[in-house]
Structures are given as structure tokens and as C-alpha cells.
Amino acid sequence: MRTFFQEFKQYGNLFVELVRKGIKLKYRRSYLGIIWSMAEPLLTMIVLTVVFGTLLGHDGKDFPVYILAGRLIYTLFSQSTTNALKSIRTNQGMIKKVYVPKYLYPLSGIAYNYVLFLISLVVLFAVSISLRVYPTLYMLFAVVPLFVLFVLSVGVGLILATAGVFFRDLEYLWNVALMLVMYTCAIFYYPDAILTSRVGWILKYNPLFCIISNFRSCVFGEMPDMGMLAYASLFALVSVIVGGFVFAKKQNDFILYI
Amino acid sequence: MNSIITLTDVGMRFNLSREKVDSVKEYFIKRIKRELSFNEFWALRDISFAVEKGDRVGILGLNGAGKSTLMKVIAGVFKPTTGTVEKQGVIAPMIELGAGFDMQYTGAENIFLYGAVLGHSRKFMEEKYDEIVTFSELSEFIDVPLKNYSSGMRARLGFAIATAVSPDILILDEVLSVGDAKFKKKSEKKIRDMMDMGITVLFVSHNMDQVRRICNKAVILERGRLIKYGDMEETVSVYEGMTR
Numbered sequence: 001m002r003t004f005f006q007e008f009k010q011y012g013n014l015f016v017e018l019v020r021k022g023i024k025l026k027y028r029r030s031y032l033g034i035i036w037s038m039a040e041p042l043l044t045m046i047v048l049t050v051v052f053g054t055l056l057g058h059d060g061k062d063f064p065v066y067i068l069a070g071r072l073i074y075t076l077f078s079q080s081t082t083n084a085l086k087s088i089r090t091n092q093g094m095i096k097k098v099y100v101p102k103y104l105y106p107l108s109g110i111a112y113n114y115v116l117f118l119i120s121l122v123v124l125f126a127v128s129i130s131l132r133v134y135p136t137l138y139m140l141f142a143v144v145p146l147f148v149l150f151v152l153s154v155g156v157g158l159i160l161a162t163a164g165v166f167f168r169d170l171e172y173l174w175n176v177a178l179m180l181v182m183y184t185c186a187i188f189y190y191p192d193a194i195l196t197s198r199v200g201w202i203l204k205y206n207p208l209f210c211i212i213s214n215f216r217s218c219v220f221g222e223m224p225d226m227g228m229l230a231y232a233s234l235f236a237l238v239s240v241i242v243g244g245f246v247f248a249k250k251q252n253d254f255i256l257y258i
Numbered sequence: 259m260n261s262i263i264t265l266t267d268v269g270m271r272f273n274l275s276r277e278k279v280d281s282v283k284e285y286f287i288k289r290i291k292r293e294l295s296f297n298e299f300w301a302l303r304d305i306s307f308a309v310e311k312g313d314r315v316g317i318l319g320l321n322g323a324g325k326s327t328l329m330k331v332i333a334g335v336f337k338p339t340t341g342t343v344e345k346q347g348v349i350a351p352m353i354e355l356g357a358g359f360d361m362q363y364t365g366a367e368n369i370f371l372y373g374a375v376l377g378h379s380r381k382f383m384e385e386k387y388d389e390i391v392t393f394s395e396l397s398e399f400i401d402v403p404l405k406n407y408s409s410g411m412r413a414r415l416g417f418a419i420a421t422a423v424s425p426d427i428l429i430l431d432e433v434l435s436v437g438d439a440k441f442k443k444k445s446e447k448k449i450r451d452m453m454d455m456g457i458t459v460l461f462v463s464h465n466m467d468q469v470r471r472i473c474n475k476a477v478i479l480e481r482g483r484l485i486k487y488g489d490m491e492e493t494v495s496v497y498e499g500m501t502r
Binding site: 010011013014016017018021024025028093094095096097098099100167168169170173252255256 | 272273281282283285330333334335336337349351353358359360362363367370371374375376377378379380
């Protein structure tokens with residue numbers, strides 16, 4: 001454990017450089033550049049609002065805020081885990097030639113998505129204000145579900161990164177799994193009717209739904225559901241322990257398979 | 259004894275599965291049919307030797323003798339199947355061209371990236387930046403993405419970075435064979451300067467003249483085993499006898 005921290009200190013700069021590289025390369029040669037991190041969620045929000053708000057009749061003036069908050073969190077989770085899943089393979093050029101602690105690759109992939117997420121929060125803020133959802137003190141509490149989400153992404157990301165080295169099809173399987181996660185997250189519908197029905201557990205046992213629901217409470221200035229928070233935290237903790245263990249155990253074999 | 263690298267009974271085994279299994283479906287089909295056989299292959303076997311600080315060791319051997327695998331084990335890329343590798347100080351590995359480079363990144367950005375790979379801070383690399391650009395003679399192309407570089411240019415940049423950060427151990431795996439004659443001369447001079455400062459060099463090359471000029475010791479590998487380790491002149495002449 002001590003060498004772990006020593007190593008992290010030595011390679012801290014590499015971690016920053018890898019995050020920086022991701023952001024720099026993502027928007028290279030695009031005219032709007034980093035603005036896309038704000039424009040893309042805004043445009044998606046408009047589409048979803050038109051489809052699910054206007055056409056399917058979810059009225060409510062703050063429905064766009066509801067959608068945007070949910071989708072930002074879901075995108076963060078799906079992008080960072082997908083990124084972590086592919087991280088070993090995309091960095092194989094480096095892995096094959098120099099020694100670098102391997103957890104830096106999935107970790108920097110996740111951190112990079114967090115930075116993009118923080119940038120896109122500007123949009124959430126702007127849309128909220130313009131639709132008169134004003135920030136309250138609960139907004140400060142949002143760091144808690146966001147931290148739980150980070151731990152969850154790292155845990156799931158490490159498991160996927162490890163398995164992804166040995167089984168390439170996982171990339172496609174995970175895409176399908178993410179679709180299931182998305183539909184059980186109540187991103188573009190109100191979950192109340194489902195939650196009170198017999199199949200409510202499908203949502204309740206989805207840790208990402210719990211995190212999204214907590215985050216939304218903070219945005220709309222309500223008290224977050226502590227039961228959901230506890231469940232999501234526990235899930236995240238277990239995943240990060242399992243992920244760290246699996247990754248540490250298998251990381252020396254990566255090079256033989258990529 | 260002042261050993262900077264110590265290898266004890268190092269062995270490296272690879273599983274050369276006859277067909278690569280990397281999908282879930284294949285894995286289960288093969289598992290049911292009991293076709294998951296592995297061909298074991300020892301790329302290195304029972305390698306033990308110590309390198310002292312300031313030594314320049316030439317690594318000799320035919321293609322497939324395990325030279326690059328040995329360098330990767332020492333650099334920490336491979337974890338040896340058996341035995342241990344102990345090393346002190348910062349290693350700058352130059353294994354193949356452009357280790358740790360990103361092809362989308364420009365030359366300038368790669369300087370900072372590769373510096374970080376070697377464990378240096380951004381500030382430290384900023385101090386070394388001019389030196390690296392001047393030595394690599396790439397100032398005109400420094401803002402061009404690396405994918406547009408020729409292999410010689412990449413090698414020059416890699417060599418310039420690896421030597422500018424004054425590592426304790428420099429691993430050169432057939433890197434000097436890429437540049438043109440002028441750059442070869444220049445980089446040999448650079449290595450000799452660093453030798454005066456006490457750097458340790460592991461040098462893989464098929465060019466015996468270069469080995470003679472740079473090294474003071476040499477190792478011969480044959481099919482993954484160490485068959486000779488000793489004084490450079492003596493070892494090189496044994497090796498030349500083998501290849502004749």
C-alpha cells in the first residue's frame with residue numbers, strides 16, 4: 001500500500017498529462033472545440049424535451065432541467081466506464097514499451113470524463129436559472145452523489161478494464177448492458193408510477209438510478225433520499241474493492257494478451 | 259560491490275496459444291472441446307548477472323535470442339515469470355521507436371508526455387525543452403503531429419528526451435541504427451558525455467563497431483540463456499566467432 005502511494009506521487013504528473021491529452025485530442029480539428037462539451041448536452045436536451053415532453057405529454061416547465069440532470073449523470077457513467085474498458089487496449093503502445101502503473105490508464109480515462117462533465121455543468125446551471133429552478137443550499141450536497149458516482153465508475157471501470165483485455169467482445173456486451181442501465185435510470189420519464197408498482201425494485205436496485213435521483217433532489221432543492229444514497233454508496237464501495245482486487249491480480253498478464 | 263541492476267534466475271515464459279482466444283464464445287467452445295492447449299515457450303531462462311554503476315553493457319545475440327525481452331524485463335514492462343530484478347535509479351528505456359509517444363500529439367506535446375512517462379514534472383520538462391528541441395534538430399517540425407514524422411525523426415526526438423532528463427540507466431534497443439550517420443555520431447558523443455557522468459547503459463546492437471566504441475562489457479544470449487558475460491573485447495570476439 002505504501003509503495004502504491006509513493007508510485008502515485010511519482011507518476012502524478014503523468015496522470016495529469018494523460019487527462020490533458022484526452023481533452024486536447026478530443027476536440028482537435030473541430031471548430032467549436034471545448035464548446036462542444038456544452039453544446040452537445042444542450043442539443044440532446046432539446047431533442048429529448050421535444051420527444052418526451054411535448055410529444056408524449058410530460059408537461060412541467062422544469063422538465064428540461066429534469067432531463068438534463070439525469071442525462072449528464074448517465075453520460076458521465078457510460079462514457080467513463082466505456083473509456084476505462086478500452087483504456088488498456090488504446091494505450092497498448094505505451095504499455096508494451098515503458099513501465100507505468102497500469103491503473104493510471106483507466107483512472108485517467110475516468111477523470112477525463114469528469115472534467116468534461118464539470119464543464120457541461122455550466123449548461124445545467126444556465127438552463128436551471130432560465131427555467132427558474134434556482135440553486136439552494138442543497139446544491140452543495142451534490143458533491144456527495146457525484147463522489148459516490150466517481151467511486152462506482154472506478155470500481156466498475158477497473159473490472160471492465162481487466163475483463164476487456166481478455167475478452168474483446170465485452171465492448172459490445174457492455175454497450176447493450178448500458179442500454180439496460182439507461183432505461184432503468186428514469187432519465188426521460190418520471191419514475192413515480194413505476195416505483196409504486198410491483199416492478200419498482202428494478203429501478204431501486206439500479207445504483208445509478210439512486211445517484212441520479214439524489215443529484216436531481218439537490219438540483220431541485222429537495223432533501224435527497226438517504227436510503228438510496230446508502231445503497232449506492234455500498235454498491236460503489238463493493239465494486240471498487242472487487243475492481244481493485246481483480247485489476248491488481250491480473251495486471252501483469254495484460255501485456256501477454258494485448 | 260556497487261550493482262545498479264541485479265538479475266537473479268530470471269525466466270520469462272510465454273503461452274503461445276496455437277490460436278488466440280480472445281472472445282467469450284470461443285473460450286467456452288474451446289473449453290468444452292478441451293482445446294485450450296498452450297504452447298509454453300521460455301524466452302528467457304535462468305538469467306543471472308549484475309551490472310555495476312557506470313558500466314556500458316552490450317547485449318549481443320541472434321534474432322530471437324531474447325535480447326528485447328530481457329530489456330523489457332529490466333525496464334519493468336514484463337514481470338518475470340521466475341526470479342527477480344532489482345534496480346536502483348531512474349531508467350529511461352528506448353525500446354523500439356517512440357516509446358510512450360502519442361501519434362496524434364505534436365512533437366512539443368510529446369516532449370511533456372514522454373517526460374511524464376519517465377516520472378518528471380512539467381516544470382522540469384519546461385527547463386529541458388530547448389535543449390531537447392535543439393539536440394533533436396526538429397525545431398521546424400515541433401508543432402507537427404508525430405504521425406507525420408519519419409521514423410528517423412521519431413528516433414531523434416525519443417533519444418533527445420531520454421538523454422536530456424539525465425537518467426541513471428539508459429536502455430538503447432537498436433535505436434541508434436535508425437538515424438543518419440550525422441545523428442549517430444552526435445548521439446554517440448552524447449552517450450560518451452553521459453558516461454563521464456557515470457550513467458549506466460544497456461546497449462542492444464548488431465553493429466559490433468558501435469558496441470566496441472560504447473561498451474566496456476558485453477553479454478551473449480542464445481535461445482534465452484546467457485552464455486557469456488564479461489569483458490567487451492573478449493565477448494565480442496566470441497560472438498563474432500559464433501556468427502561467422
